[in-house]
Amino acid sequence: MSTKTALITGATSGIGAATARYFAANNINLILCGRREERLQELGEDLKQYVNVYTLSFDVRDKAAVADAISGLPDAFQQIDILINNAGNAHGLDTIQDGTTEDWDAMIDINVKGLLYVSNMIIPKMIAQNSGHIINIGSTAAKEVYPKGNVYCASKHAVDAINQGMRIDLNGYNIRVGAVHPGMVETEFSEVRFKGDSERASNVYKGFKPLQAQDIAEIIHFVVTRPYHVNIADLVVMSVDQASSTVVNKK
Ligand code: NDP
Ligand code: 8X3
Numbered sequence: 001m002s003t004k005t006a007l008i009t010g011a012t013s014g015i016g017a018a019t020a021r022y023f024a025a026n027n028i029n030l031i032l033c034g035r036r037e038e039r040l041q042e043l044g045e046d047l048k049q050y051v052n053v054y055t056l057s058f059d060v061r062d063k064a065a066v067a068d069a070i071s072g073l074p075d076a077f078q079q080i081d082i083l084i085n086n087a088g089n090a091h092g093l094d095t096i097q098d099g100t101t102e103d104w105d106a107m108i109d110i111n112v113k114g115l116l117y118v119s120n121m122i123i124p125k126m127i128a129q130n131s132g133h134i135i136n137i138g139s140t141a142a143k144e145v146y147p148k149g150n151v152y153c154a155s156k157h158a159v160d161a162i163n164q165g166m167r168i169d170l171n172g173y174n175i176r177v178g179a180v181h182p183g184m185v186e187t188e189f190s191e192v193r194f195k196g197d198s199e200r201a202s203n204v205y206k207g208f209k210p211l212q213a214q215d216i217a218e219i220i221h222f223v224v225t226r227p228y229h230v231n232i233a234d235l236v237v238m239s240v241d242q243a244s245s246t247v248v249n250k251k
Pocket of ligand 1: 007010011012013014015016020033034035036037058060061086087089090110114137138139140181182183184185186187188189190192236
């Protein structure tokens with residue numbers, strides 16, 4: 001059994017679920033987080049044959065629930081070596097004049113504040129251990145702003161800034177901090193963005209070869225398996241068909 005344990009937020013779908021599966025196949029114990037309890041249980045049962053798995057169901061927006069869940073981890077899962085801050089989504093794709101405050105709240109509360117609440121519970125453990133690795137999942141939207149991306153891009157720019165701030169403040173504590181910034185990845189992301197409009201969601205990935213969640217999982221695994229003195233600080237990855245948020249070679 002591995003001695004390393006990773007806590008992955010947003011493990012019920014997409015990049016988080018693929019990373020959980022890839023970590024399990026590569027002998028990394030798992031704490032799987034998400035709101036959808038049934039999916040967590042199913043994935044947990046499946047991966048228990050390979051590694052130790054614990055599941056935690058909470059909404060990252062709920063500060064008290066985050067604190068309760070993480071402070072209540074059993075002894076065997078108290079040491080967290082790797083934190084993958086992945087939970088997040090876009091909500092809506094509207095101009096600033098047409099966007100809703102509900103969508104803005106969701107993106108800021110989940111993508112930014114949720115990431116901070118989880119990190120707040122885990123950073124002290126890593127400091128006490130004098131070791132740890134935090135990977136913040138940003139986006140190409142963390143690096144550029146695209147039409148109607150306004151608040152989603154702002155939330156991911158915040159993740160980029162928080163990632164840099166964490167690395168600076170944790171320097172000297174032997175904790176690695178870095179971000180992985182994917183371009184377009186075919187997951188449930190667009191389903192959520194377009195509130196269940198599957199046709200609109202699937203159109204996003206038509207006419208070119210988008211990244212798959214597995215591509216990002218393999219990159220995250222590469223990042224965590226470098227020799228300990230190597231910290232991949234910032235990594236942007238796109239499909240060969242994508243050159244920027246708005247330049248996509250669609251046929
Ligand atoms: P998915 O929609 O497939 O997965 C999102 C995950 O986040 C789910 O597991 C969901 O779990 C979790 N999540 C969402 N809201 C909450 C919440 N309030 N509390 C707890 N967990 C929550 O999308 P992706 O896998 O694509 O997205 C993962 C990350 O990658 C996000 O941060 C996204 O911004 C980023 N990203 C995605 C890209 C893409 O093109 N797909 C590109 C660049 C970055 P549950 O609903 O069960 O709570
Ligand atoms: C998601 C990237 O361009 O689909 O972070 O909004 S994009």
